[in-house]
Amino acid sequence: MGNAVELAGVDLAWMSERNATAMAFGHLEGRRLTVTAVLTGLTGLAAVSRELLDRPGLAGVAIDAPLIITNVSGQRDCERALSREYGARKASCHASNLGLYPDPASASLSDQLLGAGFEHLKPAGCRWQIECYPHPAIIELFDLPERLSYKKGTVRQRREGQVKLCEMLATLADAPVLALDLNGADLPGPDRIDALSGNKGDVAN
Numbered sequence: 001m002g003n004a005v006e007l008a009g010v011d012l013a014w015m016s017e018r019n020a021t022a023m024a025f026g027h028l029e030g031r032r033l034t035v036t037a038v039l040t041g042l043t044g045l046a047a048v049s050r051e052l053l054d055r056p057g058l059a060g061v062a063i064d065a066p067l068i069i070t071n072v073s074g075q076r077d078c079e080r081a082l083s084r085e086y087g088a089r090k091a092s093c094h095a096s097n098l099g100l101y102p103d104p105a106s107a108s109l110s111d112q113l114l115g116a117g118f119e120h121l122k123p124a125g126c127r128w129q130i131e132c133y134p135h136p137a138i139i140e141l142f143d144l145p146e147r148l149s150y151k152k153g154t155v156r157q158r159r160e161g162q163v164k165l166c167e168m169l170a171t172l173a174d175a176p177v178l179a180l181d182l183n184g185a186d187l188p189g190p191d192r193i194d195a196l197s198g199n200k201g202d203v204a205n
Helices: 045-053 077-089 105-115 134-142 155-174 190-194
Strands: 005-011 020-029 032-043 058-063 127-131 179-181
Touching: 005 045, 020 045, 032 045, 045 105, 058 105, 077 134, 105 127, 134 155, 155 179, 155 190
Parallel strands: 005 058, 032 179, 058 127
Antiparallel strands: 005 020, 020 032
């Protein structure tokens, strides 16, 4: 893969260690990101951190969860800013604060990554970690008028949203800025998505 950089994306069950976390790994080379592994059903902070810290070549981690929470109440500055930009498109943020989440697993994971050299603002030569919020990213990637409802709404709306999301992700194979090579990984089809239980946290892997 030449000078490929190894990256990870984490859909973290940060509010409860009883819920399952999923993550994907890939190599970024030039304008192509090639998926190399997809892990699902990881339970507990120890299992999540082990998968990340046991990969010495990992250069960067993007995590869908709040990584730094210092405010006692209300929203963080980044949440307010994002809500101002995307609130009208139904992609504003929930509040993250120490009153609601006094000991979030996401912040603990971030501290472990920081101890292993994954910086929040990457100095030259350092590995990095970033907090991401998928809804605005999906809006921008696919030029959508508003948030895609794949985790909220009725069961039917969530299923339709998940089918649409998979269809859109498949189109990234030919994206001019950054192409996504699934490398044999299967996106769930409508039949598999329709077979889900319909629970609000139920998203096809």
